Each structure stands twice: as C-alpha cells, then as structure tokens.
Amino acid sequence: MKLLIHDLEESQAKALLPASASTDNTIVISDDGTIRNCVGCFGCWIKTPAACVIRDNYGDLGETLAKCDDELVIISECFYGGFSPFVKNVMDRAISYVHPDFVIRNKEMHHKRRYRNHFDLTVWFYGADISENEKATALELVQANADNFDCTVRKVGFIKDISEIEELIK
Amino acid sequence: MKIALINGSPKANGSVSALILQSLRERFPDHQEQRDDGACCTCSTCGSDTSGACGTCINTYHFSKPQINQQDLAELAACDTLVFAFPLYVDGIPSHLLSCLSQMEGYLKPLASKEMRVYAIVNCGFYEGRQNQHALDMMQNWCAKTRLIWGHGLGIGGGGSQAAIPETHPLKKGFSAAMNNMANYISNGRAADHAFIDPAIPRILYKIGGAMGWRQQIKVNGLKVRDLSLRK
Numbered sequence: 587m588k589l590l591i592h593d594l595e596e597s598q599a600k601a602l603l604p605a606s607a608s609t610d611n612t613i614v615i616s617d618d619g620t621i622r623n624c625v626g627c628f629g630c631w632i633k634t635p636a637a638c639v640i641r642d643n644y645g646d647l648g649e650t651l652a653k654c655d656d657e658l659v660i661i662s663e664c665f666y667g668g669f670s671p672f673v674k675n676v677m678d679r680a681i682s683y684v685h686p687d688f689v690i691r692n693k694e695m696h697h698k699r700r701y702r703n704h705f706d707l708t709v710w711f712y713g714a715d716i717s718e719n720e721k722a723t724a725l726e727l728v729q730a731n732a733d734n735f736d737c738t739v740r741k742v743g744f745i746k747d748i749s750e751i752e753e754l755i756k
Numbered sequence: 757m758k759i760a761l762i763n764g765s766p767k768a769n770g771s772v773s774a775l776i777l778q779s780l781r782e783r784f785p786d787h788q789e790q791r792d793d794g795a796c797c798t799c800s801t802c803g804s805d806t807s808g809a810c811g812t813c814i815n816t817y818h819f820s821k822p823q824i825n826q827q828d829l830a831e832l833a834a835c836d837t838l839v840f841a842f843p844l845y846v847d848g849i850p851s852h853l854l855s856c857l858s859q860m861e862g863y864l865k866p867l868a869s870k871e872m873r874v875y876a877i878v879n880c881g882f883y884e885g886r887q888n889q890h891a892l893d894m895m896q897n898w899c900a901k902t903r904l905i906w907g908h909g910l911g912i913g914g915g916g917s918q919a920a921i922p923e924t925h926p927l928k929k930g931f932s933a934a935m936n937n938m939a940n941y942i943s944n945g946r947a948a949d950h951a952f953i954d955p956a957i958p959r960i961l962y963k964i965g966g967a968m969g970w971r972q973q974i975k976v977n978g979l980k981v982r983d984l985s986l987r988k
Contacts, residue, residue, distance in 0.1 A: 632973045637988060666901060668849065668890070669848070671822065685984065688966055695883045717900065722893075726889075727847055727848060730887070
C-alpha cells in the first residue's frame with residue numbers, strides 16, 4: 587500500500603495528480619479543512635493507545651501510516667525549510683505510529699517501533715522562492731523524519747511551480 | 757527594550773515551554789509587564805520617570821491555537837525582541853505555531869524598517885538537545901523570510917526533566933548557564949550560534965526513567981502496561 591499526503595487544493599489535485607493516486611493501492615490524505623492540531627496530551631500513547639483522542643477525520647493517522655508498506659509520498663509547500671501547516675499537522679497527529687519508549691538508533695535517541703511495516707519516503711517541496719538555506723534545512727529534516735519513522739529516504743526534490751509535479755510523480 | 761516572551765506550546769497549562777520562559781523571565785527582575793492599557797508599568801528601571809520612556813516591558817503571549825488575534829499582532833510589532841519557546845514536534849515546529857509564524861510573516865514583513873531580534877528555545881523529549889537543530893534552523897529561516905534579525909537558538913534535550921528541577925540544583929547547572937547566556941544575548945542584542953544542552957544524567961538512566969514514566973501514566977488511566985504496545 588502506498589500513501590500520499592499533500593496540501594493541494596482539490597481542483598489542483600484533480601488536475602495534477604495521476605489517476606493512480608486514488609486507486610485501491612494508494613491512500614490519499616488531503617486537506618478537507620477540518621483538521622485540528624495536536625494538543626500535546628500524549629493520549630495516543632497512554633489513554634487510547636495507537637489512536638488520537640481527537641476524533642476528527644484525522645484521528646487514525648498512525649494506523650494509516652502502519653498500512654503503508656511501499657512508499658510514502660509527501661507533496662508540500664516549503665515553509666521555512668519544513669512542511670506546510672497542513673502537512674505538518676498530519677505528521678504531528680500521526681505520532682501514535684511510534685511507541686512511546688525510546689531506542690538508540692544511529693547513535694541517537696528515537697522512539698521504538700509500534701508496527702512492523704517499512705516504507706520509503708519521497709518528499710516534493712514546492713515554492714517560488716525556496717532559499718538555499720531552506721533547502722539545506724529541508725534535506726536534513728526529511729532525513730531526521732526518516733530516522734524517527736525508521737524508514738528510508740528515497741528522494742527529496744524541490745520544484746518552483748506545483749504544475750511540475752504532474753511529470754514527476756507519474 | 758520591549759520584549760515579548762511567546763509560549764508556543766499547544767498545552768493550556770503545565771507546559772515545559774511555560775517553565776522555560778518563567779526561568780528566563782526571572783533573569784530580568786527589573787522588567788515589568790506592560791499594563792493592559794499600554795501605559796507605563798511604573799517599574800523602577802527608569803527611576804521616578806513614569807512616562808514609559810524606558811520601554812523595558814516584558815509581556816508574555818501564549819500561542820496555543822493556529823491564529824493570532826489582531827491586538828496581539830499589533831503589540832508584537834511594537835516589540836524590539838521576540839523570544840519563542842516551544843516543544844519539538846516531529847523534528848520541527850508544531851503545526852499551530854507554524855500557522856502563527858506564517859501569519860506574523862505577512863504582518864511584519866511590510867514593516868521592513870523595524871529592527872526586531874528573534875531568539876528561540878526548543879525543548880524535546882529526546883536526550884540529545886541537538887535534535888532540536890532543525891526547528892531552530894527553521895526559526896532562523898523564518899527570520900530571513902520575515903526580514904527580522906536572528907539572535908540565538910537554544911535546544912534543550914530531556915526538556916521536561918530539566919525544566920522541572922529546582923533552579924539551584926546541581927543537575928540544573930548546564931540549563932542555568934544556557935539560560936544565563938540567552939538572557940545576556942537578549943539584553944545586549946547579541947547574536948550567537950545555536951547552543952544545545954543534554955540532561956545532566958547518563959542517557960541510559962534517562963531512557964529507563966522515561967519507560968517507567970509511561971508505565972505509571974498508562975496505569976493511572978486504568979490500562980495495562982501491555983496496552984502501550986497496542987496496534988490498530
């Protein structure tokens with residue numbers, strides 16, 4: 587199963603993303619305008635383990651990540667060298683994917699795995715004026731995310747215009 | 757100098773970021789909160805002059821939602837220094853705070869003549885303070901985009917445990933020194949490279965302590981220890 591997380595408007599997504607993005611083999615997470623932000627309660631670890639206590643349309647993102655055993659593709663506008671608020675919100679709300687206990691991985695402390703699946707991570711950052719410093723931050727950020735998810739970075743790319751994505755993720 | 761201390765934790769109460777800002781606040785004993793009506797706080801900083809000319813007020817803000825109200829934006833725009841404290845979320849800035857920063861960028865960028873310095877303190881649950889580096893880099897990138905002056909970033913590992921220790925405790929030596937440095941940089945408008953601090957206990961003890969903490973907390977919630985590992 588593939589997973590696609592993007593912050594495109596519905597009309598953009600329809601025009602730019604391939605038809606395969608909405609097949610049975612790919613789960614798509616997009617912005618329906620209702621997502622609430624993580625409140626830092628750790629309820630997804632100690633109150634309702636593996637599920638967020640906020641029961642909006644984005645309450646089971648950890649479980650969704652666990653179904654991804656192929657590739658996680660993220661398409662996000664670049665904000666200061668990181669993800670856009672919506673994509674970051676999805677990441678923040680998905681921490682039930684990992685276990686609260688710590689392990690030492692690559693000589694650093696990270697969270698233990700909760701699930702056994704493994705995926706590769708591809709990220710496309712878009713924006714008209716992404717600076718070199720932002721690109722450097724973004725590259726390091728995605729590697730840090732991969733260390734925490736215990737996954738592998740397949741590709742990190744930067745595009746000036748979102749219309750370029752059509753060719754890149756065919 | 758008008759300073760804004762901005763708590764970027766989404767938690768309404770009891771956040772580590774609030775403790776960190778309180779600790780920093782105590783390093784500016786002569787600075788008072790500006791009154792709600794914007795008048796001078798009549799602190800002792802400028803002696804008997806109560807005109808507000810000294811402008812040494814420190815005000816505290818809490819960004820717990822993804823929007824900032826217009827009054828807070830206007831007050832922040834009048835500050836000389838912004839100090840952010842927030843928790844590390846998935847290697848970066850919490851999403852609600854990211855929305856606030858984007859809103860601030862739109863508001864502050866047109867005020868390009870304003871010389872405003874920005875400092876940030878990020879804390880994480882991981883042992884290594886260095887894991888906060890990407891969030892601090894993003895704050896620095898935000899400054900560049902918003903045309904503000906970046907000052908200094910501090911990354912605190914084991915944030916919760918460090919902030920909760922009494923100020924005079926030997927285990928808080930590194931934390932206190934880093935906060936003294938931060939206060940000094942803010943007072944003098946100085947810039948410095950990011951600094952990172954780890955807890956003053958061995959990593960293995962911190963790791964064991966964390967595991968014990970989660971087990972206690974899940975039992976308090978009426979669940980079993982094995983429920984920590986539930987899968988959906």
